[in-house]
Amino acid sequence: MDLSKENMDALLGFLKQTKDREATCDDCLAAMAEFAETHLAGKTIPESLKAIEDHLEICAECKEEFETLLTALREM
Amino acid sequence: MAVETDWIERLTGESSARDAALADLRELLRGKLRHAFASSGDDFIEDITQDALLKIHSQLDAFEGRSKFTTWALTIAVRVGYTELRRLRWKDVSLEQVTENSASVDAGRVDSQNEPAASAARKQLVEAVHAIIDEDLTQKQRDVLKAELAGMPQEEIGRRLGMNRNAIYKLTYDARRKLKKELERRGFSQEDLSTD
Numbered sequence: 001m002d003l004s005k006e007n008m009d010a011l012l013g014f015l016k017q018t019k020d021r022e023a024t025c026d027d028c029l030a031a032m033a034e035f036a037e038t039h040l041a042g043k044t045i046p047e048s049l050k051a052i053e054d055h056l057e058i059c060a061e062c063k064e065e066f067e068t069l070l071t072a073l074r075e076m
Numbered sequence: 077m078a079v080e081t082d083w084i085e086r087l088t089g090e091s092s093a094r095d096a097a098l099a100d101l102r103e104l105l106r107g108k109l110r111h112a113f114a115s116s117g118d119d120f121i122e123d124i125t126q127d128a129l130l131k132i133h134s135q136l137d138a139f140e141g142r143s144k145f146t147t148w149a150l151t152i153a154v155r156v157g158y159t160e161l162r163r164l165r166w167k168d169v170s171l172e173q174v175t176e177n178s179a180s181v182d183a184g185r186v187d188s189q190n191e192p193a194a195s196a197a198r199k200q201l202v203e204a205v206h207a208i209i210d211e212d213l214t215q216k217q218r219d220v221l222k223a224e225l226a227g228m229p230q231e232e233i234g235r236r237l238g239m240n241r242n243a244i245y246k247l248t249y250d251a252r253r254k255l256k257k258e259l260e261r262r263g264f265s266q267e268d269l270s271t272d
Contacts, residue, residue, distance in 0.1 A: 015252055
């Protein structure tokens with residue numbers, strides 16, 4: 001299969017971020033509320049949530065949902 | 077409006093308390109979703125508020141108290157909203173259309189610099205990635221990877237393949253790991269993957 005230069009660059013970027021263990025989208029959803037509250041409070045992300053932070057770097061959909069959640073929470 | 081500690085008790089309590097809690101939660105979610113999905117119409121907001129309420133109510137036992145209840149509920153509601161938004165945006169696009177339109181043969185090109193060494197290294201890397209994709213990934217992994225790189229959301233890819241979003245993530249994660257390990261085996265380092 002041939003990839004465009006843009007897609008090849010995107011894939012190489014994903015590969016660079018790929019880890020031996022990653023949180024899935026379901027893991028991310030389960031912990032996103034806690035992660036968002038920690039983030040909004042300006043606290044250091046604890047080790048237990050590092051995998052969620054990594055997942056948000058690589059999953060565009062979870063990242064989009066997270067940013068929208070932050071926007072909504074800031075209004076609360 | 078209920079205080080945070082009351083929500084689960086009220087939502088699982090006797091019918092009048094439950095109905096009042098549902099009404100409070102509906103009002104809260106509707107306001108937040110209207111703000112979050114500001115460019116969508118009232119019908120869309122009403123629909124996703126209702127769908128989110130049903131989902132939240134059916135998953136109350138999954139709330140572990142690691143955040144405020146309202147933050148947890150809003151997280152689910154935002155996902156419900158995006159799931160519907162993505163479905164509407166991609167409803168007329170097939171997986172084949174996405175994967176066929178994304179192919180190109182120019183992936184070895186180095187735009188920013190013309191040094192022969194950088195160009196040759198990039199060419200080797202690109203050839204190796206293409207070879208591993210063709211030899212080591214399954215056809216399903218190739219199709220999903222290509223659709224994802226073309227911008228199709230995972231849940232929309234999954235909808236077309238009878239899989240859920242989590243399963244699609246795992247499929248591409250396995251593909252990425254296989255690609256990365258094989259590149260390492262062939263002598264490429266983490267730094268070689270940089271695109272700058």
